Amino acid sequence: MIQDFADWLVFSVLEFSPGTRLGEAVNFFVYDTVKILFLLYAISLVMGVVNAYFPVDRIRVFLTTRKLYGLQYFFAALFGAVTPFCSCSSIPLFIGFVKGGIPLGVTFAFLITSPLVNEVAIAMFLGVFGWEVTAIYAVSGVVLGMVGGAVLQRFRLERFLSPWVKDLLSQSERESAAWEKKHVPFKDRLPEIASDAWGIVKGVVLYVVIGIAVGAGIHGYVPEGFFEQYLGAESWWGVPAAVLCGVPMYANAAGIVPVIQVFVAKGIPIGTALAFMMATVGLSLPEAILLKKVMTWKLIGIFFATVSLLIVFSGYLFNFLM
Template sequence: MIQQFAHWLTYNIFNFSEDTKIAEVVYFFIYDSIKIILLLLAITYFMSLLRYYLPIEKLRDFLVTHKLFGADYFLATIFGAITPFCTCSSIPLFVGFLKAGIPLGVTFAFLITSPLVNEVAIAMLVGLFGWKITLFYVGSGILLGMIGGWLIGKLKMEKYVADFVWKNNSNNETGSEKEKNKFSSQVLKITAREAWDISKKIIPYILLGVGLGAIIHGYVPEGFFEKY
């Protein structure tokens, strides 16, 4: 359906000639922009709904009240490794962790590891390279997440986090225990609004990235990057 719409918009509405570079660029931009934005909205909404029911406050309280001597970074990377999230779906959960008061360094340990170590990559690596290379890759991903999170924590970079992340921390984003037992239209509205608030700040960067990709796809010769 998206392909048909992109084709109709490119060749019928914009009236570009087929088999031209500019037509390829426009088609690529329209198709990929719609596809990625719809995927972002769906995943962000799902993650907002998931975050609403997750006991993030309990996790925060545990991290704050226990001196884990670096184990908190390790636990964050393990959580990032076992959750089947790509970056676009990890970001809403990352924002939720920050809103709940979990330290920035710990949340970055999760964010770094989540897209690096996942079930699909592990399955492919085992089939292609065997267990030793796979374990090395997984261990490297976890170690990279821990080091990156620790460095972010030491550098005290909270002031560089966008203001919208810190706003409305007390507006019941995760819901009370009583509310978490319900699944109502009000919950759907709350999570939908939060998902849109996050997505609309990310969409401009998606359009910029897809636009650059469309230009490369249309005008850069195939094999150029492999050669140079």
């Protein structure tokens, strides 16, 4: 429905020409802006209900004090794998996790895995590369999220969250405690929950628009084969170069699979091609702009550097195994 609305608005009402760079960029901007703002409001609303009716403090204490032997990262990564979100679309749920008191490393495990692995990409991988490559890709995406979340949790990065997020956490804890004391019925709580969700949307809308505008420009004006010349077929620096070339791009896993097929057909090693794909869908410049509302630049840099190193390692491993 959102895509139909974007097509109608851009091509029928605004009369941009389909297939042109400008038309495709504007269509991408309208579609992603509506989709992400809708997701942000819906998820904020759901998390508001969760915060009001579930003992978030107990969940937080459980996840941070019990020896779960990494299962919390596994379940977060697995949840990310079954949610069909791109890197920017994952951020509303990431905000909801943080606001709900979920440990930051667990939320990172979700944020890393969600854009990398989804059922559409897996189906396309099966058709293009067969079950062996698909299995390695899917398992590695989940493992990448688990390892990345666990590593980032060890750094204790909560201090690098933005003041806006810290205020949200404090406000959520105060409201939850007040509601528990008053035993306010759900119908009376709902207007305030909806108002808080709308406040979150208003707080990040500028970052959403800027981030998606950058992504739309990349989507409309950067040719798919633009970076292909920089990915060496056998050179040792091919994998790091693939990651560096992939980060500025912005696409979902399903959209980039045909590009990876072309890379492999032209002789680029499968690990190098997959590293490019993981960097493209798991890390992006628009994602960094959106994350600026919830993280300091230092935390964004740590997150991007950690995930990039893990992707480089995965690329070398793929090339060795395949």
